[in-house]
Amino acid sequence: MKKKIGIISLCMLACSILTCAQTITPQAEQRAKELVSKMTLQEKIEYISGYTSFSLRAIPRLGIPEIKLADGPQGIRNHAPKSTLYPSGILSASTWNRELLYKLGQGLGQDAKARGVNILLGPGVNIYRAPLCGRNFEYFGEDPYLTGETAKQYILGVQSEGVIATIKHFAANNQEWSRHHASSDIDERTLHEIYFPAFRKAVQEANVSAVMNSYNLLNGVHATEHKWLNIDVLRNLWGFKGILMSDWTSVYSAIGAANAGLDLEMPKGRFMNADNLIPAIKTGTVTEETINLKVQHILQTLIAYGMLDKEQKDSNIPLDNPFSRQTALELAREGVVLLKNEANLLPLKGKTAVMGPNADLIPTGGGSGFVTPFSTVSVAQGLKELKKKNLVLLTDDVIYEDIVNEFYTDANREVKGFKAEYFKNKTLSGQPEVVRTESSVDYDWGYGAPLDGFPTDAFSVRWTACYVPQADGQLKLHIGGDDGYRLFVNDKHITGDWGNHSYSSREVELPVEGGKEYRFRIEFFDNISSAIIRFNAYSLNEAKLRQGLAKVDNVVFCTGFNSNTEGEGFDRPFALLRYQELFIKKIASIHPNVVVVLNAGGGVDFTNWYDAAKAILMAWYPGQEGGQAIAEILTGKISPSGKLPISIEKTWEDNPVHGSYYENLKAEIKRVDYSEGVFVGYRGYDRSGKEPFYPFGYGLSYTTFAYSNMSVEKTGEYQVTVSFDIENTGKMDASEVAQVYVHDVQSSVPRPQKELKGYEKVFLKKGEKKRVSVVLNEDAFAFYDMNQHRFVVEKGEFEILAGPASNRLPLKVLIIL
Structure with missing residues (x-):
């Protein structure tokens, strides 16, 4: 059994790093406290929720300007109709290039300043557990080390431009299904080793100035009401002094969120408002000091960035920014x-x-x-x-031909188009109010009514038509809508999205026989807000x-x-x-x-x-x-x-x-x-012995690389420098990602066979050889001990492995710590 040696506790680590990296100075804190002391209770409560969906209210008498927030991780969505569309987060992580990720942050920061945006709502760093999660594309993959390094550079780049970055979603929002109602039940060790590291690195090494809570529950408690998560870990253990905000509509109670450390409810004060909080203060279930601290967190962060003293918008940066465009490329x-x-x-x-x-x-x-x-x-x-x-x-557009003009209102094929039936209800119930012939199904009614005398919301429409192909073939059918839509062919449900939602679409292929009649039925309902329905049919030539x-x-x-x-x-x-x-x-x-x-x-x-x-x-x-x-x-x-x-x-x-x-x-x-x-x-595939189709860290090149001559030098009690040669042995200049993994040979707890703990991306001309060095610190060898509630290193043997992918690690050296 190895002897456990405690590495620097997270609390001490937070203090040591924040001493030199924290931008929220004592002077900023003091100025924020003074401003809070001049605010009325009503003003303070109003300030801890959104003014508009993407802004914080101004208080002109105190010199506090309106503060703009904007999505998102891949580009600025709000406060301007268009912006640079960067690659998705998962592609950014696939570069394994720290320098380029810093440039991504710079580009996002510049795009934000060009639009007067103070707070960017990114990056998203939730761990990729499974391919099914709908937001995986925003995140940085399955490994906490790679995710943390990617997020760190992104944040440093954004904040170097004087824009506040927001790391999200804290914590354990690893699926999109029922995200408001599902509890992620996770043990303490797994949280600290897998789901927390990117957030911790963002706070302690990148000095991220805003954190966003997630929708989900964590071990049965909503994240916005989770005192252990938000106060014990984020504030006290890691030393975070910035803004903790909710995701949009992720607050579920007033008193629970107020007492659990949430500073800012977005997009509006649905719960943290005067109607709820003033009575709570009067009964003592929430204190005014708690409200004061929330306002202070927001203001001291804005003060640290000079946002109370200067205009955020930089008109010298073009909206269509050449630097951003080049970075995206x-x-x-x-x-x-x-x-x-x-x-x-x-x-x-x-x-x-x-x-x-x-x-x-x-x-x-x-x-x-x-x-x-x-x-x-x-x-x-x-x-x-x-x-x-x-x-x-x-x-x-070349190999498919539009066939909507070959649709007829009935089997007799006398009248071209669709028979349209309009109902003043959402359920296609009763007799239609209007029946008419329409040449196509392609409507964007916006927030208006579909016809004179109809409501702007809560209506439905049915279209029917017949189609007889001249020969056997294949159709491509596209349908989309806001809200519900569905397509039937010969009374068989083909596709659709029958629910309340923003615009979505479906596309299917349908084999058809020449001379056979196909009866199409399209059904649509609008619930509230905008109303859109589109249907197209094409035949493959x-x-x-x-x-x-x-x-x-x-x-x-x-x-x-x-x-x-x-x-x-x-x-x-x-x-x-x-x-x-x-x-x-x-x-x-x-x-x-x-x-x-x-x-x-x-x-x-x-x-x-x-x-x-x-x-x-x-x-x-x-x-x-x-x-x-x-x-x-x-x-x-x-x-x-x-x-x-x-x-x-x-x-x-x-x-x-x-x-x-x-x-x-x-x-x-x-x-x-x-x-x-x-x-x-x-980590799971190594444990089960099942080979994935493609392993973590995998990627082909047009050239070949050789790894050799590995050495490991102890440069501290728990620090080693790993060095090895990489040679481009092929016929093309190219970059290679060298990956370094650590294996704890004998441990008192179950540990993965190997864990990524370092990497470098190296450009090599054909025939060129370079020596690569990677420094491994204490956390490369540590695990989280649930008895001591901290990370520890067990002295003993560790294998250091290096190579081009997690399943190809030709270099191996054994060291003793």
Whole structure:
């Protein structure tokens, strides 16, 4: 048994780091206290909630200006209609490039200042437990060390521009299903080793100035009401002095949130308001000192950034910022991951066809991570620029033909169009108020009524039509709406999203027989707010498809998810939509050289179509410049250098959290027991012995690298410097991500076989060799002891492993601490 040696306690570590890094000085605290003393109780209570959905109220008599907040992690969503659309968070993590991530933060900070935004609501750092979480694309992957390092540089970059960064969502919001009501039940050790490290590093090393609570419950208590989480850990243990805010509508009580450390309720004071808090103060269930401290936290943070003394908006920074645009391009170049390259199909040689639903657009994830850019470069545009005469466009607008003008109101096919029936209720009940013929189903009524005399909300519409194809074929049907919509063909439900929601869409393929009648029925209801319904139908021109493919040497097929199928507030399936899988296989049956460019915020099920693709590029959501970066990689202008920040399982059942992702404890509230403990991601695969489809840290290159000559030097009692050589042994200049893992040979508690504790990204010209050094500190060897409630190191043997991926670690040295 090893002897346990306590490393610096987290409390002491917080104090030592904050002494030199804390921007909230005693002078800022004192000035904030003085301002609070001049405020009325009403003013103080009003100040601890949003003024508008994305601002804090001004108090002109005290010189306190209105403060603007803005989403989000991938670009500025609010206070301007357009902004730089950076690649998704998971792509940024895939770069493994600290310098570039700092530039990302700088770009976001500059974009914020150009719009007068004081507080940026990012980064998001919730750990990737499973591929199903709808917000995985915003986050930085499955490993706490990589996530923490990525977040640290992002935050340092943002705050270097005088903009407050907000790390979110604190804590353990690892799924989107029922996020307001599900409790993440996690033991103390797992929290501190897996789900807290990125937040702790943000506070203690990046000096993040705002933290956002999550929607979920943690061990049965909502995060915004969790005193242990917000006061004992965040404030007292880590030394946080900034603003703790709620996620939007994540407050569920007044007294609970007030006494548990929450400073700011957003977007409005639904609970923390005068009607609730003044009576609570009078009865003593909340003290006025508690309210004072909240206001002080907000003001001392603003004072530290000079936000009470100068205008935040910088008109010298263009809204369409060249620095930001270039940073978005560099991130995409380094974060795209080459997963498969059979027979070295890539870089592309000869004539290429580009096609697929994502070929001529830049897909993004949905929700607060969605940004409207000034301009985009699609894969088709990028390839057209680089390949020019060697490119054939077989995008959907080329190989599909619009057939809506072939729809008739009834089987007699006498009147073209759709029979439309409008109801003054949400349930299509009774007789319709209006019946008429319409040429298409494509309406955006905004906040208005669909027809004269109709309500602006709570109405429904049914459209019916018939279609008879001339020959056997394949239809592509697209339907979308805000709120509920559904599509029936021959009275069979085909697809839809029948609920109250913002705009979403669905797309399906439908095989049809020539001469057979197909009866279409589209149903829609509006609940409240805006009302949108759209339906399109297209027929695949297979002759055009085959003619086009016969002319080329390669096919680039762009497919995957988008903001309608992956985003905030809902989870997504593991597999691609069935029609996408079938189309990949269809193309492969016609042409032998298929490259799939895949858009997704995490792993997908490859099993049904992997063999059909000779090459696979994980493009994630690559941002506004993504098409150029992907084209440069496909054509060999640059070598891919991204590495996976996640493990991708062969089947969902293989995932270590498969049995503990959905509700699995019987209780009145939804409870999820994180029974895998610290064994999430590659830690869990190492433990179970199941091989993932693609391992953590994996990514191919157009060149080869050799690792050699490893040495380890003790530079302190619990500090070692690991050094080794990397040589580019191939024929192309390229970057390599060298990864360093630590294995505790014998431990008193179950520990992972290995854990990532260091990495460096190195650029090497062909034939070049460099010596790489990585410093490992105490936390590289420590685990969290639940008896002592702190991290400890057990003296004894540790293996240091290094290599290009978690499953390829050719270098190994044993050390004794």
